[in-house]
Amino acid sequence: MRAELTSFKHHPNEAVIEESVVLTKNYQHVLALAFAVKQINENSHLLPNVTFGFHIYDTTFNTKQTYHATLKLLSTSRRLIPNYRCDTWNNLVAVIGGLESETSLHIATIIRIYNIPQVTYGSAPDMSDEFMGLSFYQMVPNENFQYTGILKLLLHFRWTWVGIITVEDDNGERFEQTMLPMLWKNGICFDFIKKIPQMTYFNDYFNLAQLMWKTFDIVMESKANTAGDKISFDHNGALEAGFDIVNWITFPNQSFLRVKVGKVNLQTPVKEFTINESTITWHIGFNQTLPISVCTDSCHSGYHKKRIEGVPFCCHDCIPCPEGKISNQKDMNDCFWCPEDRHPNEDQDFCTPKVVSFLAFEEPLGISLVTGALSCSLIIALVLVAFMKYHDTPIVKANNRNLTYLLLLSLLLCPLCVLLFIGRPWILGCLFRQTAFGIIFSMAVSSVLAKSVTVVLAFMATKPGSKMRKWVGKRLASSIVLSCSLMQAGICAIWLATSPPFPDVDMHSVTEEIILECNEGSVRMFYCVLGYLGFLAIVSFTVAFFARKLPDSFNEAKFITFSMLIFCSVWLSFVPTYLSTKGKYMVAVEIFSILSSSFGLLGCIFFPKCYIIVLRPELNNREQLLRKKN
Structure with a gap:
């Protein structure tokens, strides 16, 4: 040479x-x-x-x-x-x-x-x-140690996209066979691998x-x-020796200076690698800053790498993490789920603690619902007091006075059972809130049904030779209310005996919340309770609808028809709304439905009577009722 x-x-x-x-x-x-x-x-x-x-x-x-x-x-x-x-x-x-x-x-x-x-x-x-x-x-030193030093140097500066130039001889072949698998294994790819003739390689300068x-x-x-x-x-x-890492500094006059900036010490068991970046002078072509040698830019936190078909694995796309997952480091191959008690932040690069959520008494929504429930119960109590005060007036006596009191008492309890739905879930509250709601509402709706049936039977009994007279009376109304209420109580008893509700923690329905809730146990039994209520309401609506034009002194069938129409509308809209909400808002939807249906029954059936009792007492007499009947 x-x-x-x-x-x-x-x-x-x-x-x-x-x-x-x-x-x-x-x-x-x-x-x-x-x-x-x-x-x-x-x-x-x-x-x-x-x-x-x-x-x-x-x-x-x-x-x-x-x-x-x-x-x-x-x-x-x-x-x-x-x-x-x-x-x-x-x-x-x-x-x-x-x-x-x-x-x-x-x-x-x-x-x-x-x-x-x-x-x-x-x-x-x-x-x-x-x-x-x-x-x-x-x-x-052994060339394998040189390869280790080269690898450590590349990894230190994060140079993952390199070109390989080897000499066409045994050394070059050995370099490729040894070094290339090491680079692949450590995530370093090659832009090219070029072999040059033996007599043209660059002569190293050394002492x-x-x-x-x-x-x-x-x-x-x-x-x-x-x-x-x-x-x-x-x-x-x-x-057995180490290597110096030397920075070659070139000058415009073609002279150069070698500066030791680090070393690879192979005499230590851990193969010590040290480098002082502050002493490195980068070439002017790199604007004297650390050069970047990657196929594609790093994927930042919140993103993950996606392989591109047909290119080395160092070349990739950066894809945002899917909903619910995060990546908290650069160049992650995949995103990962947060622990159950945490959720991803907006940038999907950190897991933040979830907020414990339940419908509390002290929060604005809880205060509003409690106020609404107590107000509704107070109004019903005032109506009950008014009816008891004018106990012997014709308008109170009409259409079975005992059923009227039972209906008012049931409506009084309906808003109060709402209080079981608010606050941190507890065992007894979860056991009895749905069953209490179901049984109390069954008593109310069955009382309305008994009123409607009584009107129909009373009209049919007035016809000559009618056999319906023996069915007219308090015994029939009481039987209707008792049997319908016991049927609902039996459904609730089966529910509590087989798969009762219990306090539960839901960490998955809402991304940013840990929901404390009452698990209904058997969802099928819950919808059986609602379905039975719906059945009673439809029967009451049907009977009242056909009895709305029957002549009777202060016939309630017309008002019962409107009340059942409101009741059915509320609970038909409840089901899809209930299923589309989560957490405390699901509880709020059910409370709103209870209050709305209670107030609907009260307003349609009793407000017209209260109007006459309080504001038009002159109409609350037998002559006026008979004139209206004629």
Whole structure:
């Protein structure tokens, strides 16, 4: 191999004259060797009473020439006759191999016969079974450690998109076989892998003189080099040492400066890697800032990587995390769920604690519903007091006075059962709130049904020869109310015995809340309770609708028809609304339905009577009722 050094001389009155100096690469090594031997021989403290000499032969990268040169080292100074003493004998201590591993192997096949060690300062030979037992002392650390250092350097600066250039020889092949899997395994991809001819690779600059000092110290079994660093060989004859990480700083005048910015210390069990980024000077082409070498930009928190088909895995798209998941680091392959008691924040990069939620008495919605329930109960209580005060008036006596009191009492309890729905769920509250609501409302609706049936039977009994007279009376009304209420009580008893409601914690229905609720246990039984109420309301509406035009003194059928129409409308709209809401708003929907239906029954059935009792007392007499009937 040849390197050409060109210099220029300028003369005032002459054109530019170009001079070329041709230097072989190995000539630099020769100078370094001569310098090192001279320094050792002149220093009496290093090797007293020992003088080194050397013979230098050029192999010309040729196998035949390599064997010839090796045999000359083993012969006398004048003849190429190994194993024969006929002249001055060379006291051969060691052989320094060439830079190429093949050269070192060729030399070793001969000198191993004489038990002469070989020192190599180039690439380590690939020791296959064919060459086992050859003696080498390698003056540079194992290349596998270099690969580890390169990998650590790439990972430190997060350079995941690199190009690979190797020499077309055994070393280049070994580099690819060893290094490429390491890079893949650690998430580093290649833009290209290029091989160049052996004779064109770039010559590394290093201080060979210092290297030779280390070489001769090791041969003489010293424990440290002249710099004070402890050095040793492993069981394979490879140098156990570290690497310096050097920053090459170039200047406009083509000069350069090497600055040590870190090291890889392979003598420590953890293979220590240190680097001081503040001492690094980046090339002007990078605007003196850390260069970025990635196929695609990093995916920030809240996003995850998605592979792109047909390209290396370093190239990816960044996709936002799906709803309910987060990513809290860069370049995550997938997002993950938050713990049950936490939820993703708006940017989906952090899990925040969920808020405990239930319909509390002290919050505005709870206060409003409690106020509405108490107000409704108060109004019903005032109506009941008014009816009891005018107990003997015709308008109170009409249409079964006892059923009127039972209906008012049921309507009074309906808003009060709302209080079981508000507050932190507890065992007894969950057990009885739906069952109490179902039974009380069944009493109210069955009382309305009994009133409607009584009107119809009373009209039919007035016809001559009618057999319905024996059915008209308080016994029939009481039977209707009792049987209908017991039927609902039986449904609730089966519910509580098989799958009763219980306090529960729902962490999934609402993303940002932990809902404290009453689990209904058997949802089917809950809808059975509602379905039975709906059945009673439809029957009452049907009977009242057909009885609305029957002549009777203050016929309530018309008002019952409107009340049942409101009742059915409220609970028909309740079901889809209830199913579409979550948490405390689901409870609020049911409370609103209870209050609305209670107030609807009260307003349609009793407000007209209260109007006459309180504001038009002159109409509350038998003559007026009979005139209205006629």
